[in-house]
Amino acid sequence: MLKFRSMALLAGVALLGTACGGPEASETQAPKMTWEEFRASAVQDPEGKWIFDMDQAVDSEEELRAYFDNNVVTDEGKNHDGLAVYNVGGGTANDRKWSSTQKGSLTYCVSSTFGTTNKAKVVTAMNSATAAWEATASVNFVHSTSYDASCTASQAGVLFDVRPVNSGGQYLARAFFPGSARSGRNVLIDNTAFGSISPWTLAGILRHELGHTLGFRHEHTRLSSTGCYEDAQWRALTAYDSASVMHYPQCRGTQTGDLVLTSLDKTGARALYP
Secondary structure, three states: OOOOOOHHHHHHHHHHOHHHOOOOOOOOOOOOOOHHHHHHHOEEOOOOOEEEOOOEEEOOHHHHHHHHHHHOOOOOOOOOOOOEEEEOOOOHHHEOOOOOOHHHOEEEEEOHHHOHHHHHHHHHHHHHHHHHHHOOOOOOEEEOHHHHHHOOOOOOOOOEEEEEEOOOOOOOEEOOOOOOOHHHOEEEEEHHHHOOOOOOOHHHHHHHHHHHHOOEOOHHHHOHHHOOOOOOOEEEOOOOOOOOOOOOHHHOOOOOOOOOOOHHHHHHHHHHOO
């Protein structure tokens, strides 16, 4: 589900400061950000994609600007509730989620370019992460092993690919939202994710990232008081949850252990995929 720095580098911040208490339900308006500030906060990864909001990606600077123009607005008047689904325009019809047919066949490959040892770790972590979402919502992830040897962004035999990347520590992993073009449907894992990232695990990181692939937004964008406001393109599914698997600990989150689904996460997931 780590843009400006890897989650590992942010661990000290989360444990020493912001994780000591949850955010108050502030209704203060999020400050406006200029395009120059937003662009400066984004980074380009080795594949040329622009990464923003810590693990969100677009293909070009033009798309980054379009995202800024359409989405980076104040949250004035928003209902500060919920595990939230990506939503542009309001109403359930505008939820970014998988269809009733596609949700039962979320196929993926795991690239053999991870190498034998790391690939085994990814397969195990993906099995754990997918099982967590499958146990609570009507979704089904399928590892299509026959495509692992040719697991690229252009592999049409799967819905998405899971591949290694050397981001230079810009993030531990990044993912995508439903509705992304095939070239953008990737879960990329940085080599730093295989090092010491305690108290998180690779499975925990992937539980967060797979939340994005199902359509869930960062929980910390619900409140401007978290200090990590992103935009107002979301629809509430549950009450705000500072311990959510989709909430960064360093953004006044309260989950100080591994990233796991909370009861509210499960309720929200069932609401979107009953």
